[in-house]
Amino acid sequence: MPFGFGLQQSLEDFRRDVFIAVHLVGIEDDSQATSLLIVPHRVQHARIYLDYGDAFGGLLRWRTLVADRQPRGFINPDVILAALYGVAVAGDNRAAGDDLRRHGSFGCCPLSQPAGLHSTAGQCYNRTGFRFEGLAVMNVLLIGSGGREHALAWKLAQSPLLDTLFIAPGNPGTAQIGRNVPVDALNIPMVIEVAQRERIGLVVVGPEAPLAAGLADACLRAGIPVFGPTAAAARIESSKAFAKRLMIDARIPTAEARIFDDPDAAVEFVRSSGRVWVVKADGLAAGKGVIVPETVSETVDAIRLLGATRAGARLLLEERLSGPEVSLIALCDGERALPLILAQDHKRLRDGDAGPNTGGMGAYAPALHLTFSDVAGLTASIILPTLRALAAAGSPFRGALYAGLMLTEHGPRVLEFNARFGDPEAQAILPLLHGDLLAALLACAGKGELRDGMVHWNGYTAACVVLAAEGYPDTPRRGDVIDGIDAVTDPHVSIFHAGTAWKNDQLVTAGGRVLGVTGVGTTLRDALTRAYAAIDLIHFRGMHYRRDIGARAIQ
Numbered sequence: 001m002p003f004g005f006g007l008q009q010s011l012e013d014f015r016r017d018v019f020i021a022v023h024l025v026g027i028e029d030d031s032q033a034t035s036l037l038i039v040p041h042r043v044q045h046a047r048i049y050l051d052y053g054d055a056f057g058g059l060l061r062w063r064t065l066v067a068d069r070q071p072r073g074f075i076n077p078d079v080i081l082a083a084l085y086g087v088a089v090a091g092d093n094r095a096a097g098d099d100l101r102r103h104g105s106f107g108c109c110p111l112s113q114p115a116g117l118h119s120t121a122g123q124c125y126n127r128t129g130f131r132f133e134g135l136a137v138m139n140v141l142l143i144g145s146g147g148r149e150h151a152l153a154w155k156l157a158q159s160p161l162l163d164t165l166f167i168a169p170g171n172p173g174t175a176q177i178g179r180n181v182p183v184d185a186l187n188i189p190m191v192i193e194v195a196q197r198e199r200i201g202l203v204v205v206g207p208e209a210p211l212a213a214g215l216a217d218a219c220l221r222a223g224i225p226v227f228g229p230t231a232a233a234a235r236i237e238s239s240k241a242f243a244k245r246l247m248i249d250a251r252i253p254t255a256e257a258r259i260f261d262d263p264d265a266a267v268e269f270v271r272s273s274g275r276v277w278v279v280k281a282d283g284l285a286a287g288k289g290v291i292v293p294e295t296v297s298e299t300v301d302a303i304r305l306l307g308a309t310r311a312g313a314r315l316l317l318e319e320r321l322s323g324p325e326v327s328l329i330a331l332c333d334g335e336r337a338l339p340l341i342l343a344q345d346h347k348r349l350r351d352g353d354a355g356p357n358t359g360g361m362g363a364y365a366p367a368l369h370l371t372f373s374d375v376a377g378l379t380a381s382i383i384l385p386t387l388r389a390l391a392a393a394g395s396p397f398r399g400a401l402y403a404g405l406m407l408t409e410h411g412p413r414v415l416e417f418n419a420r421f422g423d424p425e426a427q428a429i430l431p432l433l434h435g436d437l438l439a440a441l442l443a444c445a446g447k448g449e450l451r452d453g454m455v456h457w458n459g460y461t462a463a464c465v466v467l468a469a470e471g472y473p474d475t476p477r478r479g480d481v482i483d484g485i486d487a488v489t490d491p492h493v494s495i496f497h498a499g500t501a502w503k504n505d506q507l508v509t510a511g512g513r514v515l516g517v518t519g520v521g522t523t524l525r526d527a528l529t530r531a532y533a534a535i536d537l538i539h540f541r542g543m544h545y546r547r548d549i550g551a552r553a554i555q
Contacts (some may be wrong), residue, residue, distance in 0.1 A: 138201025470542020
């Protein structure tokens with residue numbers, strides 16, 4: 001069948017029949033750049049060759065220029081495939097090569113730009129009018145303002161399904177990608193009003209607090225598709241006691257624990273047991289509701305400290321496990337799960353896993369402890385039983401289910417569940433993802449079928465290092481000028497804004513975790529070298545960060 005005459009073939013079959021080769025102009029040795037599909041800064045432009053084989057009854061070759069206007073970036077093969085597929089199924093008699101040349105910038109988006117200028121991704125993807133997998137382009141509303149949301153915005157902007165991306169409230173980084181909306185994520189009526197006014201086709205909820213407050217429930221009542229669980233399903237994160245009971249009932253491997261509503265009773269139990277316990281607040285505490293004491297006395301102090309907080313009105317005492325920790329995140333539609341690659345987070349504030357717990361000081365992916373077959377086993381033994389248990393409780397989980405695991409000598413054990421993408425894990429995972437993230441999120445929300453192969457991985461490694469403000473995690477200092485971001489020119493580095501703001505035309509600190517600097521490389525060492533080289537160029541008063549992200553894995 002000639003190209004462009006009503007192709008009767010699925011996208012996955014089409015993907016298997018297409019070969020993409022990239023020729024880079026202006027670089028002598030392009031082998032690594034070609035395999036990465038990255039266009040280095042010194043390249044004047046790139047040519048893409050798309051060879052289509054047997055399904056059309058013969059080999060056809062089309063050549064198109066895709067990076068003329070934006071030489072520094074990467075060629076997203078999935079976007080080009082979507083464009084070709086759209087032409088093929090549309091029954092358009094024009095030559096596909098001509099159509100792709102007319103939409104040449106459709107295939108190019110920036111991997112990294114200083115000061116969060118990831119903006120051209122998304123600005124040139126949405127003008128073709130193609131339909132993809134039976135879905136038209138749509139507006140998306142992303143909820144949140146942190147580094148995770150910047151990474152999600154950057155990845156969503158690469159989807160051929162996206163028309164306009166709105167972010168509420170967003171940050172200076174997301175403002176370069178889509179349209180920030182000055183609405184508090186917890187102001188649910190205003191969020192719904194924005195979604196209805198802007199004809200949003202999908203709401204993507206980033207942080208946990210709006211989920212616990214019922215934002216997904218409100219979207220569903222308004223008939224707005226949403227990626228994110230209902231408040232009842234989000235209890236898997238918002239109540240550690242609920243999650244622990246669910247794991248025990250579903251026989252999901254986890255640490256031994258005791259639940260207390262009275263801090264004094266918890267103190268009496270600890271003293272009588274003579275053991276050191278991990279102390280956890282039951283409610284949401286922005287990643288800072290866990291204390292890992294070293295002595296019985298410190299355990300008692302931790303109970304007093306967390307018991308005086310709102311999140312600690314109920315406390316968990318959990319046995320202390322040992323082993324490497326990994327984060328497994330799966331995209332879920334209530335029944336099925338599509339696991340992402342494993343990541344490893346670094347929770348403690350200082351090098352050597354010293355200091356208090358934080359929301360996360362860095363992460364790398366893929367975690368080196370487990371293989372893809374291990375991920376499948378963990379999905380079958382942990383993620384899927386959790387989905388079944390939540391569905392049986394009348395609270396099917398649709399969103400990103402995060403399992404924090406410890407790999408003990410007796411096997412993996414669940415330390416915690418989260419009801420959303422991890423932060424900073426998302427900043428390490430998403431740069432490695434190939435495929436249309438938006439299509440997968442829509443499938444989780446019931447707009448399509450969640451299938452294996454919707455996302456795949458480029459075979460490289462990413463490492464994210466968090467730059468924190470003075471005083472973090474207790475009382476972070478705000479308003480300090482951030483310098484040096486414009487000096488970062490490595491195309492293999494992405495800078496994700498977390499706690500930043502504009503003040504008097506200057507970028508300033510506006511939160512505890514200020515920036516996430518992500519390097520991508522062929523090895524973990526390469527990725528870290530790139531990230532730390534970029535960090536050397538950035539400065540703000542009191543800036544601190546861990547210098548040992550991924551160090552144990554390298555050793």
